[in-house]
Amino acid sequence: MTPEPTGHLRDRVAIVTGAGSGIGRAAAIALARAGAHVLGVGRRAEALSQTAARHSRIAALPADITADGAPQAVVEAATGRWGRLDVLVNNAGATAVMPLADTSAERVAELLALNVTAPSLLAHVALPHLRAHRGTIINISSTYGHRPLPGAAHYAATKAAVEQLTRSWALELATDGIRVNALAPGPTESEALAASGLTDTVVELIKQDEATRVPLGRRGTPEEVAAWIVHLADAAATWITGQVLTVDGGLELT
């Protein structure tokens, strides 16, 4: 049974991209539990349905956010259904193992389209609605948005771009009362590594290596990251903007 909303987000409206798995699914559920109506977006309809089945306040919109016209369609789906938009969580993203020796224009363009251009266009289309309700944007970066990542430099570069978009938009939109923050998760259980095309064995080795390097001794869970998405979305966080909050079990300090 769906629990009644208890949080400060009652009847706010949120869009979460990448809501069919990992951090995005956990964020959609946590925002809905806090009282928000949530539009979960992603390419796989079945994965989104499973997320929507977890809470009656979550609706699913299957869409590739890099497609022409998709940002407009996503924002219109939320505002058409609920009449407003308060929270945009730019979570969908992908990593790519791509040493310089294997770098190609096509793969660089793909990473930029998903990790940088799509969130930018979603924020652009959402802007009038966020202005109307002093809404907020939460961008998902990574520990590697501000640390080097040999072998995956372009992933790190797209997340560095996300962090600079966050800081710049925060200043640009402050007079509208729109807060813009980013979360930088460390290694978190999700489908991200498998989706990057690595074999199961390599994924398992990377996970074990990451767990030993995190000072708290383990990878994070999507729920641990989602809790901070809810905090940043909460209108009670009225005086925080332009920040990149690292949630990584202390990895950044090593």
Ligand SMILES: NC(=O)c1ccc[n+]([C@@H]2O[C@H](COP(=O)([O-])OP(=O)(O)OC[C@H]3O[C@@H](n4cnc5c(N)ncnc54)[C@H](OP(=O)(O)O)[C@@H]3O)[C@@H](O)[C@H]2O)c1
């Ligand atoms: N897990 C980690 O260790 C970690 C660490 C730091 C940062 N992050 C960041 O956290 C965010 C969420 O990743 P995750 O770890 O939860 O991985 P994930 O489980 O792979 O989630 C990524 C989501 O993005 C969606 N997506 C991918 N391409 C899309 C597109 N073109 N249009 C719409 N949706 C698309 C995927 O759904 P479909 O395939 O159905 O489209 C998927 O649900 C990403 O930005 C990632 O870079 C993750």
